[in-house]
Amino acid sequence: MRAPDPNYRQVVEDGFREAAFLTDLGIKLVDFGPGWCESSLRIHPRHLQHTGVIHAGVQATLADHTAGGAAMSVTPAHEYILTLEFKLHLLRPGKGEELRCRAHVLRPGKAFHVVESEVFAMAGDKKTLISKLTATMAVLPREQGDSTSM
Template sequence: MHAPDPDYRKVVEHGFREAAFLSELGISLVDCGPGWCESSLRIAPRHLQHTGVIHAGVQATIADHTAGGAAMTVTPADQFILTSEFKIHLLRVGKGDALLCRAQVLKPGRAFHVVEAEVFAVADGRKTMISKLSATMAVLARSAA
């Protein structure tokens, strides 16, 4: 995939670093490239629901923001991304020491990008996919912000 902004990595890094909610949760950027983005989270008790499994809201947050990061890698410098809609499939109970997320742009466009993200729980060195997000990301002019 083509990255129209040669500084896309700095833009994605800034988006992860400056998002207060991500910082509060502990989500961090792992890496990114044209059309993809990866992030991680070390699981703590605050990430669990009352039954002891990883909260769906935590899964949705890491998947949504990582999908946005992937979308930014194929977005021109004078534009930015906002999530227009997403659907998340919670595939199995989330248990583990960490979450890894990888998002991939399926189709970039001038007005919208279609992106998918997969969330994996890591336990005892094994990765298990626990959720999958499909999203539409709106491409907006920075002057609209």
């Protein structure tokens, strides 16, 4: 895949750095390139639900925003993306010290991109796939002075 915006790296980095909710949760951008993005989250007690597993909302946020980063990497500079819908499959209980997410664009388009994310729980040397997200991201025109990126 190619990045139609020569400044796509700055756009994706800004999208992670400027998202206050991601900062609150502790989600970090790990790496990315045209059509893909990786992020991570160190797990703390606030990320767990009452049974001690990683909350589905935490997994959804990580997977959705990482999908947004992948989508933005293949979006022209005069446009931005916004999630239209997503489906999250919770495959097994999430337990571990860290979550890692990798998203990739399945189909870039002029009106929307289809993106997939996989979320892995890291426990020591063990990496377990715990959830998978499929999302449709709308490609929308930026308005003059609009700094929206993800």
